[in-house]
Amino acid sequence: MEDVVTHEEDWKVCFAELGPGLVLFARQFVRSIADAEDIVQDAFVRFWRKQHSVTDRGLLYATVRSVALDLLRRDARRARREATASADMDQTTEPQFDFDDGSQRALAAAIDRLPVEQREVLVMKIWNELTFAEIASALTISQNTAASRYRYALAALKKNFVVHE
Amino acid sequence: MNDFSELEGELKKLRPRPVSPDLSARIEVGLAQTEAAGRGTATAGVLPKQRKFRLNWFALGLGLAAAATFLVLARVNVDRPSKSAGLALLTPAPITPAAKAVDSFVPAAMTQVVYDRKDEGLHFAEGQDEPMRRVRSRKRETVQWHNPQTGATLRVSYPKEEVTLSPVVGQ
Numbered sequence: 001m002e003d004v005v006t007h008e009e010d011w012k013v014c015f016a017e018l019g020p021g022l023v024l025f026a027r028q029f030v031r032s033i034a035d036a037e038d039i040v041q042d043a044f045v046r047f048w049r050k051q052h053s054v055t056d057r058g059l060l061y062a063t064v065r066s067v068a069l070d071l072l073r074r075d076a077r078r079a080r081r082e083a084t085a086s087a088d089m090d091q092t093t094e095p096q097f098d099f100d101d102g103s104q105r106a107l108a109a110a111i112d113r114l115p116v117e118q119r120e121v122l123v124m125k126i127w128n129e130l131t132f133a134e135i136a137s138a139l140t141i142s143q144n145t146a147a148s149r150y151r152y153a154l155a156a157l158k159k160n161f162v163v164h165e
Numbered sequence: 166m167n168d169f170s171e172l173e174g175e176l177k178k179l180r181p182r183p184v185s186p187d188l189s190a191r192i193e194v195g196l197a198q199t200e201a202a203g204r205g206t207a208t209a210g211v212l213p214k215q216r217k218f219r220l221n222w223f224a225l226g227l228g229l230a231a232a233a234t235f236l237v238l239a240r241v242n243v244d245r246p247s248k249s250a251g252l253a254l255l256t257p258a259p260i261t262p263a264a265k266a267v268d269s270f271v272p273a274a275m276t277q278v279v280y281d282r283k284d285e286g287l288h289f290a291e292g293q294d295e296p297m298r299r300v301r302s303r304k305r306e307t308v309q310w311h312n313p314q315t316g317a318t319l320r321v322s323y324p325k326e327e328v329t330l331s332p333v334v335g336q
Binding site: 011012015016019020021023024033037040041042044045048049095096097098099100103104107108111122126127151154155157158161 | 177191
């Protein structure tokens with residue numbers, strides 16, 4: 001019984017630490033927080049059920065990404081809608097961040113305009129503090145590619161952000 | 166170090182939206198359902214994996230089938246008389262009268278069906294002064310034997326003809 005309690009505390013502590021970053025990562029594939037949370041719920045349960053080590057963060061994020069892509073593939077209409085939303089980035093998209101001022105709002109909008117390949121690397125690096133090795137593992141790309149996408153993302157943001165400043 | 170350090174600092178100031186409170190509860194339900202389905206305790210690598218006994222139904226079925234086959238074959242071998250006489254069989258075990266009696270057929274029933282009876286009139290048998298009435302009967306007789314040990318039944322049916330001579334009482 002004590003073990004069960006301990007295990008429950010384990011996953012709660014783990015999720016409290018990683019949850020917001022995971023939802024933010026999932027949010028890169030869908031346009032609503034609710035969908036992102038559904039993805040994280042499914043992925044986290046799958047990950048925990050298989051008793052993977054939580055130190056393998058690359059695998060955890062890969063699981064979230066896999067569930068997100070499965071969701072998009074399952075519903076073609078949904079995929080089209082998400083693709084359209086990604087391309088157009090209309091104003092109905094739910095914000096991913098809490099803003100303190102207009103500057104942050106502009107920065108968040110600039111992030112939304114990045115290609116998804118760059119956004120997912122940026123999110124994993126900045127808000128989840130994954131190493132390039134872990135990012136490469138999650139996305140099944142090389143570390144160099146992960147680092148390149150990160151630099152491209154920063155370069156694009158800097159350009160757009162300066163314009164909005 | 167690089168041109169992006171200031172930008173990275175600005176990015177880190179952005180706070181992701183908090184997770185809705187019910188997400189944790191939903192995950193808890195999902196993990197509880199997993200445990201209820203017997204797929205293992207909900208724990209990641211934080212704790213060492215617990216070795217749980219899992220019943221392999223396929224292996225169990227295979228084992229039971231093998232055991233049943235063995236029993237059937239063993240039964241067949243017991244019932245089948247041995248063709249090769251080994252050294253141990255050179256001296257047959259004495260058969261007790263009781264055992265012999267048990268492992269044999271005993272009469273169980275007999276039926277007689279008379280399907281024809283014919284009066285052939287009076288006849289004088291040799292050495293007799295009185296006439297005798299001769300009656301010929303045709304029957305089918307069935308005798309049944311039963312082996313109490315094995316439960317086997319043997320039935321023999323055969324035709325039978327019987328001639329009866331009965332004295333005629335004078336009037």
